[in-house]
Amino acid sequence: MPIDATLPYDDGNIFARILRGEIPARRVYEDDFALAFHDIAPQAPVHVLVIPKGRYVSWDDFASAASEAEIAGFVRAVATVARDLGLVPPGYRLLANVGGDGGQEVPHLHVHLFGGRSLGRMVAG
Ligand code: AMP
Numbered sequence: 001m002p003i004d005a006t007l008p009y010d011d012g013n014i015f016a017r018i019l020r021g022e023i024p025a026r027r028v029y030e031d032d033f034a035l036a037f038h039d040i041a042p043q044a045p046v047h048v049l050v051i052p053k054g055r056y057v058s059w060d061d062f063a064s065a066a067s068e069a070e071i072a073g074f075v076r077a078v079a080t081v082a083r084d085l086g087l088v089p090p091g092y093r094l095l096a097n098v099g100g101d102g103g104q105e106v107p108h109l110h111v112h113l114f115g116g117r118s119l120g121r122m123v124a125g
Helices: 014-019 059-065 068-084
Strands: 027-030 034-038 046-052 093-095 111-115
Touching (some): 014 034, 014 046, 034 068, 046 068, 068 111
Antiparallel strands (some): 093 111
C-alpha cells in the first residue's frame, strides 16, 4: 500500500530496521550519510536502494528538513554507488517514489538505482 508521505517518521519502518542492523540486507555501500543495499525484489539486473541515515520520510521531507551536509553527502553517496557498481558508462536510472501517486511503500526516503540493461522509456502503467 502506498504511504502518505506527509505522516511523521515511523521508527519501525523496514529501512529503519535495516539501518539499525535488526534485519539483514545485501549491503553494497555505507558512509556517514547513506547506506546502499540490493532491492529484495529486483526489477533490473542491478537494482540497488540508497537511503539516507537520517530520519526522513520522503524526498519532500529530506529536501525541506535535512542539513546541507546531509543533502550533499547523500547526493554524493548515490553517485558513488552508481560509479562503484560500474554503471556510469553504460548508464543507469535513478528513481524516487513519493507518496500515494508516486507508489512509495516504505516511509524512509530511498532512491532506486537501476542498471545492467537498456531501461527503455521512463514511465509505464
Ligand atoms: P517504493 O515503492 O519506492 O517504496 O519501493 C520500496 C522498495 O523496497 C521495493 O522495490 C521493495 O522491493 C523494496 N524492499 C522492501 N523490503 C525490502 C527489504 N527488506 N530489503 C530490500 N528491499 C526491500
